[in-house]
Every structure is written in C-alpha cells, then in structure tokens.
Amino acid sequence: MAKRDDPDKLSELLGSFNGELLSEIPQHFNDDSIKVERLLLDMVRPDPIQPRRILPDRIHHEFHDGRLTPSQALRELVQIAQVAARQRGHPFKNLLELLPDPDRDEEDIKLTPEETLLKELITLAVTIHQDGQVNPITVVDMTHGVTRLYRIETGERRYWAGWLLKDFLQGFESDGMIDCIVVPADRSSVFRQAKENTARRGLSAIAMARQAALLLLTVNGYEIPAYAVTNDFYRQALELRIPRGTAQEIYAAMGGVDKAYFSYIKKLLLLCDEAMELADRHNLDEGVLRSITGLAPEDQIEMVQQIIQFGLSGKQVEKILHQDEQTTNETGTTKFPKHINDFVMGYSKHVDDFESESLWKAFLAIHRDEHLTHAFLMRLGETAFAAARNYKGQK
Amino acid sequence: MKRTFVLTNHKGGVGKSTSATNIALGIVALLRQAGAANPRVLLVDTDSQSHATLVTTGRNDFDEDNSLYSVLMANRQDAAEIMGQVIVPSKWDENLHVLPASPMLEQAERELQGTAGSPYRLADPLAKHAPHYAAVVIDTHPSFSLLTEMALVAATDAIVPIEPRYLETVGLMNVISKINYIRDGWRIPNLRVSGVLVTKMDRRVRGHHKLLDELSAHPILGKLLCGVIPMNEAVSYAHRYHRSIFVQNPKAPASKAYGQVAGRIVKYMGTSGGA
Numbered sequence: 278m279a280k281r282d283d284p285d286k287l288s289e290l291l292g293s294f295n296g297e298l299l300s301e302i303p304q305h306f307n308d309d310s311i312k313v314e315r316l317l318l319d320m321v322r323p324d325p326i327q328p329r330r331i332l333p334d335r336i337h338h339e340f341h342d343g344r345l346t347p348s349q350a351l352r353e354l355v356q357i358a359q360v361a362a363r364q365r366g367h368p369f370k371n372l373l374e375l376l377p378d379p380d381r382d383e384e385d386i387k388l389t390p391e392e393t394l395l396k397e398l399i400t401l402a403v404t405i406h407q408d409g410q411v412n413p414i415t416v417v418d419m420t421h422g423v424t425r426l427y428r429i430e431t432g433e434r435r436y437w438a439g440w441l442l443k444d445f446l447q448g449f450e451s452d453g454m455i456d457c458i459v460v461p462a463d464r465s466s467v468f469r470q471a472k473e474n475t476a477r478r479g480l481s482a483i484a485m486a487r488q489a490a491l492l493l494l495t496v497n498g499y500e501i502p503a504y505a506v507t508n509d510f511y512r513q514a515l516e517l518r519i520p521r522g523t524a525q526e527i528y529a530a531m532g533g534v535d536k537a538y539f540s541y542i543k544k545l546l547l548l549c550d551e552a553m554e555l556a557d558r559h560n561l562d563e564g565v566l567r568s569i570t571g572l573a574p575e576d577q578i579e580m581v582q583q584i585i586q587f588g589l590s591g592k593q594v595e596k597i598l599h600q601d602e603q604t605t606n607e608t609g610t611t612k613f614p615k616h617i618n619d620f621v622m623g624y625s626k627h628v629d630d631f632e633s634e635s636l637w638k639a640f641l642a643i644h645r646d647e648h649l650t651h652a653f654l655m656r657l658g659e660t661a662f663a664a665a666r667n668y669k670g671q672k
Numbered sequence: 673m674k675r676t677f678v679l680t681n682h683k684g685g686v687g688k689s690t691s692a693t694n695i696a697l698g699i700v701a702l703l704r705q706a707g708a709a710n711p712r713v714l715l716v717d718t719d720s721q722s723h724a725t726l727v728t729t730g731r732n733d734f735d736e737d738n739s740l741y742s743v744l745m746a747n748r749q750d751a752a753e754i755m756g757q758v759i760v761p762s763k764w765d766e767n768l769h770v771l772p773a774s775p776m777l778e779q780a781e782r783e784l785q786g787t788a789g790s791p792y793r794l795a796d797p798l799a800k801h802a803p804h805y806a807a808v809v810i811d812t813h814p815s816f817s818l819l820t821e822m823a824l825v826a827a828t829d830a831i832v833p834i835e836p837r838y839l840e841t842v843g844l845m846n847v848i849s850k851i852n853y854i855r856d857g858w859r860i861p862n863l864r865v866s867g868v869l870v871t872k873m874d875r876r877v878r879g880h881h882k883l884l885d886e887l888s889a890h891p892i893l894g895k896l897l898c899g900v901i902p903m904n905e906a907v908s909y910a911h912r913y914h915r916s917i918f919v920q921n922p923k924a925p926a927s928k929a930y931g932q933v934a935g936r937i938v939k940y941m942g943t944s945g946g947a
C-alpha cells in the first residue's frame with residue numbers, strides 16, 4: 278500500500294498508469310512565467326515595508342497591525358480630509374465632490390496632504406472605472422496552502438483606488454478585483470521595487486531615505502520583516518556601509534544617484550520620528566532637510582514646521598540656522614542667554630517705538646529677502662504668543 | 673476559461689462522489705508529476721449529503737458559517753471573498769483544496785428557489801477563484817435540483833458517471849439532453865457534455881459487456897466514453913476509511929482505471945485551451 282500523504286509516491290503511481298502520456302502533457306501547464314491575473318482585492322495586501330508610503334503614518338501603522346481593514350483605513354482618511362475641508366469652509370459629503378470641477382476656480386485653495394491624497398485616489402478610481410485599469414500592479418505570490426495572499430510590490434495607489442471604487446463611490450460598479458502581474462515569491466526583489474519606485478516622479482526625500490536604508494540592510498544580510506516597522510528599523514542603516522562591489526547596483530536602484538547624494542539621503546534617517554513624518558507627509562526635498570539633521574529633535578520639528586508653513590528654501594534654512602548659531606555662541610552674564618537679555622532690554626526700553634512698519638523695514642534691511650523677513654516676523658509673533666500662553670497656563 | 677468539471681447524474685449511487693474526488697486528486701498528482709507550476713485543484717461539493725467533503729477532509733460538520741452555504745447566502749459583492757475564506761485544504765494532498773458542503777444546503781435551496789439570479793450564485797464567485805487552480809471539479813446531488821443547476825452553470829464540462837445496468841442509451845440521452853436544456857436555458861455556451869464514465873463495471877456479468885459494446889458503438893455516446901471503472905471492493909474500503917483509491921490500494925484495478933481517466937482529462941485540459 279502506498280503511504281498516506283506521500284505526494285511523490287502518488288504522482289509516480291499515476292505517472293506509471295499513464296506512461297508516455299506524461300511526456301505529452303503540454304508545456305502549457307509548465308508555464309511559470311510572470312503573468313497578469315485579475316485578483317480579488319481581499320487577497321492583495323500592501324507591503325508594510327514599502328518605502329513609498331501612501332497612507333498617513335498613524336493609519337499606516339494601524340492598518341498594518343491589523344487594527345483596521347482596508348475599508349476602515351480609507352474611512353479614517355476620509356474623515357481626516359473631511360475635518361480639514363470643513364475647517365477651510367469647503368465641507369464635502371459625497372467623495373465625488375472632491376473631483377476637479379472645471380466650473381470652479383480652485384487655483385488658490387491649499388489642500389492638506391490628506392485632502393490631496395484623497396482627491397488623487399478618487400480621480401484615479403474614476404479613471405480606472407472609465408478607462409479600465411491600464412497598468413496592472415505588481416504583486417508577489419505569498420500563497421500558502423489554501424490561504425491565497427499577494428503582497429504588493431508596486432502600485433499601492435491603484436489598490437486603494439480599487440477599494441474606493443468597491444466600497445465608497447456610489448454609482449460606480451466594481452467587481453472588487455484588480456489586475457496584477459504576479460511574481461513568484463522567489464523572484465521578488467527589493468532592487469526591482471526600488472527601481473520602480475525611483476523611476477516614478479514624486480518619491481519624497483524621506484521615502485528615498487527609507488529606500489536607501491532598505492537596500493543597505495538587504496545587502497548587509499539583514500532580514501526584511503513582513504510587518505510594519507518603526508523608523509528605528511531603518512535607522513540601523515546609519516551605521517552600515519555599502520559592501521564592496523554592490524555600490525553601483527545600489528546607486529542604480531536609487532535612480533542613478535551619486536555617492537554624495539546617497540549619503541545625504543541616508544542622513545535624513547537622523548531626523549526624529551515627528552520631523553520625519555511631517556517631512557514625508559509634506560513631501561519636502563532633501564535640500565531643505567539637509568542642514569537640520571544635526572539639530573536636537575525639538576529644533577528639527579520646529580524647523581520642519583517652518584519650512585512647511587513658509588515654504589523656506591534650503592538656503593533660507595541654512596541662514597536661519599547660521600544666525601542662531603552666532604547668537605548662541607556669545608554667552609551673557611545674566612542667567613538668560615545674552616541675545617534674549619538684549620532683546621528684552623531693548624524692547625522694554627523702547628516699547629512705544631516698536632511699530633510694524635519700521636520693524637518690517639529693519640528686518641528686511643538685515644535679511645534682504647521679503648520671504649525670509651516674513652518668516653522671521655511670523656516666528657517672532659509665534660514665540661511671543663507662546664510666551665504669553667505660558668503665563669496663562671501657570672495661573 | 674478555466675476547465676471546471678461537474679460530475680452529475682440524477683441517479684443515486686452511480687459513483688459521482690467517488691469519481692469526483694479521485695479524479696480531482698488524480699489531476700493534482702499528474703500535474704505535479706509533469707512538473708506543472710500550478711498543480712492545484714479545487715473540489716466543490718454541492719451535495720448536502722457531504723460525502724465528497726467527508727472523505728477528503730475527514731469532516732462533515734461544516735455549517736452555515738464555513739461551507740458552500742455561506743457563499744450561496746452571501747451578498748453578491750461579498751460572495752467571492754467568503755468563498756476564499758471557506759475553502760479548506762484536504763487531507764489527501766496539499767494541492768487539493770475543498771469547498772465543503774453542509775446539510776444546510778437543503779435550506780439554501782429552499783430559500784433561493786425562484787429568486788432572481790440564483791443559478792449564478794456559485795458561478796459568479798467561483799469565476800474569481802478558478803483562475804488560481806489548474807482545474808475545478810464539482811460533485812453534485814443525485815437530482816436536477818437548483819444546486820445541480822448552479823453547478824452546471826458554473827461548469828465547462830459535464831462528465832456523466834453511469835452504472836452499466838443503467839446503460840440503456842435512451843436514459844443516458846435523457847441526462848445529456850437535460851444538461852443541454854440547462855445550457856441553453858441559462859445561456860452558458862461554455863458548458864458541454866464531454867464525458868461518459870462507466871462505473872462499477874463487472875466483467876463477470878455478461879449483460880455489462882453487451883451494454884458497454886452497445887455504448888461504444890453509438891455514434892455520439894461512443895465518442896464521449898472517457899473511461900470504464902471496474903467494480904472493485906477496494907473502492908468500498910477507500911470510501912469507508914476516507915481514503916483515495918490510490919492510497920487505499922495502488923494496485924487495485926480501480927486505481928489504474930481512475931488514474932487513466934485523470935490522465936485523459938489532464939491531456940484534454942492541455943489541448944482544449946482550458947488552463
């Protein structure tokens with residue numbers, strides 16, 4: 278008797294009954310090339326380690342920790358966008374209201390990153406519905422036994438657009454499926470993912486930093502986990518070097534960067550979590566972030582906030598930092614830093630002479646740049662407000 | 673379109689479940705032997721008696737939450753997802769998966785009778801899973817009930833198992849015309865009767881030989897004859913111990929016969945553009 282659960286024996290046995298038929302079994306069944314399949318959205322999962330993040334940080338983690346379903350994750354995103362829209366006085370109920378309307382003048386409206394993302398996803402969903410999904414996404418076959426599972430290598434936006442179509446956009450029929458190029462598990466590659474990521478526009482500097490880290494960790498033999506990781510996972514790459522002989526491949530996968538740029542990008546991992554998240558969400562360039570990686574975490578956050586709020590350039594950021602440095606170097610005699618003492622003395626003495634026009638002119642005379650002057654004054658105002666609030670809090 | 677074989681005959685006890693389960697396993701084993709990248713086969717049990725489910729999974733306690741019943745009663749949009757959740761591995765082979773039946777299926781049949789679109793309740797979600805299998809094999813209840821209709825609507829190929837004692841060509845033609853009637857009624861041009869499988873053939877009975885000769889000589893039915901399974905007590909033992917015939921006794925005549933039927937089917941799948 279053949280042993281139970283011995284697949285090879287069984288196959289051999291049937292082979293013996295069928296003799297030469299086996300050699301006739303057409304190549305058809307042996308085709309393991311990469312193929313396009315239409316898969317149920319439920320069987321597809323975004324890659325938790327994908328450097329290009331689509332969802333806001335909190336939703337990203339809750340989704341990948343299994344605390345949110347895809348629909349719930351999108352619902353959270355919609356809620357964040359709705360709150361922002363209401364605050365701007367443009368509340369929306371139906372998601373389709375977010376679609377660009379040629380009759381409306383929308384040039385000046387500055388959307389929050391969440392609104393922008395949602396708007397883009399809806400537009401993508403509607404396009405897919407109207408024109409069909411032109412490009413299949415790339416997924417890795419992680420199927421195990423009867424549990425069919427596919428991990429997205431690239432194309433996560435189309436995945437979320439698919440869910441929008443399925444669960445959110447009323448009146449848009451959807452069969453809940455998505456066209457995928459299925460790659461066998463043993464052929465998945467962080468290098469291919471990196472190339473695809475960097476080949477497209479709009480990879481944020483922080484995403485590039487995560488991408489660089491992932492490649493470095495991989496070539497250094499680190500195991501890449503299958504769950505969402507904290508930034509500390511990527512920061513391990515700060516201590517890693519590019520092993521001999523792999524540099525060209527890494528630079529090419531990063532979209533053809535040079536050695537200097539790669540090291541600048543990598544250094545962005547020095548940013549604290551909050552600064553990183555802000556910078557990623559607002560898609561800040563490496564150029565404006567470069568000089569703040571050495572600051573203390575609070576200062577990083579504050580600078581990033583200012584960069585976002587005032588649209589500072591890399592040069593302007595450097596100037597601000599340089600200024601701070603100069604002033605803090607001179608130590609005062611009182612228990613306050615000298616520059617604060619000077620400012621307070623001056624202001625207290627001449628309080629009645631401080632008025633906006635001359636303040637503007639005086640600042641402008643120093644900085645010779647309206648934008649930068651504006652930034653300084655706003656910052657001054659904010660610091661004053663914070664100081665005043667402090668008093669209130671202590672009462 | 674993925675080849676989906678339905679074993680059907682409204683006569684009871686003719687070997688539908690025995691054939692469905694052993695052919696399904698045979699396809700897996702042959703494809704693996706041939707080095708196919710995807711040798712997975714899905715066995716769908718649409719018979720509330722759950723015999724095919726029991727022998728392949730060792731269980732017959734599937735109910736409203738984890739069986740074909742859940743798929744049939746689900747909302748249209750959710751059915752495919754639920755199907756993915758209720759499919760289980762078989763105990764026979766890692767590449768043989770089972771969509772289990774449940775006694776609850778009788779109730780589903782009553783509830784769905786006459787509701788719009790009910791004959792498609794299996795075909796629609798199955799269409800989303802079938803592409804991931806090399807083939808799908810469906811076992812049916814001995815009747816032309818709504819569930820059998822659903823199975824036929826979901827299928828590309830009907831195989832009719834038949835005992836030699838029922839071999840009157842008239843009776844067989846009746847089964848075939850019933851299948852054709854369903855095909856035309858529901859406009860499923862993909863469905864065809866692609867095989868007649870003679871089961872429980874006893875060479876010692878002279879009448880069996882005569883009937884088999886008649887069948888082979890028939891201009892239509894003769895071409896459809898896809899195998900002859902001898903009457904073999906190993907089949908009964910296999911059934912009792914929930915084993916495949918190949919494992920129960922690989923040397924038994926029925927093992928060889930089912931092995932060859934599976935071989936013919938695999939060849940057919942390859943040549944008919946089925947995969």
Ligand SMILES: Nc1ncnc2c1ncn2[C@@H]1O[C@H](COP(=O)(O)OP(=O)(O)OP(=O)(O)O)[C@@H](O)[C@H]1O
Pocket residue numbers: 683684685686687688689690691719721723812813814871872873901902903904905907908909911926
């Ligand atoms: N070739 C065979 N030799 C001996 N016994 C067989 C053979 N084929 C089937 N049997 C036996 O006949 C009985 C009925 O077989 P099976 O359950 O496969 O038929 P069925 O058509 O599925 O029945 P039902 O209509 O009840 O679903 C079983 O006990 C089985 O073991």
Ligand SMILES: [Mg+2]
Pocket residue numbers: 688689690719723724811812
């Ligand atoms: Mg049966």
